[in-house]
Amino acid sequence: MEGRIVSVLETWPLQLMVDGAAGRWSVALSADTVVTEGGRRAEPSRLREGSRISVTGRETGPLAMIAERIDLLP
Amino acid sequence: MDLELRWKQIETAMTLEQEAAEIAGGHDAVSGSGVAPQAEADTLTHPELGSAGTEAAGRGETYTERPGGAAAAIAEVEGQESQPPTEAVPFDTSEIVHGADDRVQVGNTTAYPYRTICHLEITAANGRTYIGSGAFIGPRVVLTAGHCVYIHADGGWVRNVRVIPGRNGAQKPYGEAVGTNYRSVKGWTQSRNSDYDYGVIILPTPLGNTVGWMGLADLSFASLMGLNVNNAGYPGDKPYGTCWWNSNNVLAVTGRRLYYRIDTMGGQSGSPVWRFKDGNRHIVGIHTTGGSPFNGATRINDDVFSNLQAWKTL
Numbered sequence: 001m002e003g004r005i006v007s008v009l010e011t012w013p014l015q016l017m018v019d020g021a022a023g024r025w026s027v028a029l030s031a032d033t034v035v036t037e038g039g040r041r042a043e044p045s046r047l048r049e050g051s052r053i054s055v056t057g058r059e060t061g062p063l064a065m066i067a068e069r070i071d072l073l074p
Numbered sequence: 075m076d077l078e079l080r081w082k083q084i085e086t087a088m089t090l091e092q093e094a095a096e097i098a099g100g101h102d103a104v105s106g107s108g109v110a111p112q113a114e115a116d117t118l119t120h121p122e123l124g125s126a127g128t129e130a131a132g133r134g135e136t137y138t139e140r141p142g143g144a145a146a147a148i149a150e151v152e153g154q155e156s157q158p159p160t161e162a163v164p165f166d167t168s169e170i171v172h173g174a175d176d177r178v179q180v181g182n183t184t185a186y187p188y189r190t191i192c193h194l195e196i197t198a199a200n201g202r203t204y205i206g207s208g209a210f211i212g213p214r215v216v217l218t219a220g221h222c223v224y225i226h227a228d229g230g231w232v233r234n235v236r237v238i239p240g241r242n243g244a245q246k247p248y249g250e251a252v253g254t255n256y257r258s259v260k261g262w263t264q265s266r267n268s269d270y271d272y273g274v275i276i277l278p279t280p281l282g283n284t285v286g287w288m289g290l291a292d293l294s295f296a297s298l299m300g301l302n303v304n305n306a307g308y309p310g311d312k313p314y315g316t317c318w319w320n321s322n323n324v325l326a327v328t329g330r331r332l333y334y335r336i337d338t339m340g341g342q343s344g345s346p347v348w349r350f351k352d353g354n355r356h357i358v359g360i361h362t363t364g365g366s367p368f369n370g371a372t373r374i375n376d377d378v379f380s381n382l383q384a385w386k387t388l
Binding site: 007008009011012014026028044045048066 | 202206222228266342
């Protein structure tokens, strides 16, 4: 799923609200979620409102998923 | 577009809109003196809002409850809090920290109001776990973020929340309680709207009678803009279970949100944003989001105030 971060919800791990083509997704991170930026590993704190991301993970419900990998897009 | 410029444009538009709204029906409503238990005087005043009040009822602010729960009835001198009793602790700079990281560890979490602030260990419906923060607002009721009690990606209502007030690392000076009964609103649970991101945990034991609670304040736009507010909670980038405080001014206000440059990190969702004035402390927002250039909270507006008033005595 590709989309733009609408909100970074500050539980630990983080939760994200992401606007994608199909609507607003709820995306939950886990301690193992890999975040990359520019092809390099990045901290989850690099995820910001307005950032474009690509999320790979497991869908857990309508417009809901647990992220295994989040790539920050240019 | 540069984010700072976009925020300035939004801020200007919101200022004009809010000023007009406030002229029509602005008010300040305050509940509770925010003192130690038994001594709290609930001096609630809730002014009539006329059409604004009616609109509030129709905005999706109907309470919603965890299935199976009982139906609930459907709310320092002004300026910077003096620094909490603490010792200065060096720390690393983080990302959703704005500028230099000036968070301060709360050394004595048994001092008021820090003993009312809780470390939350959240178990979602699917068994996954999270850290959050909250604050007592009544004997059994802990205020927190909606996304601490209802997690859309993890099956909805959480399985349970372990609430540890005044936690200081391994120390749990008041013990703990596990909550399995919650309240939130449909704007969060059904619509996933961050403007409605708030909820409460209802505990089986009245731990609030031991630690006390802060009051609640539904302040006008004029009162909130530029107001120095305090925040304390349990960030996940610090030693586990330690409480951290920070303070700054409210920089932007909408009908449902507050924005500020208070340094926060994941784990602080649900932590109270409070005003310290004339010796009383009142929560004005519930911290929910990290962002650049601002972090944000759900504002305690008329609707939120009304619901919290109804819930806090459950």
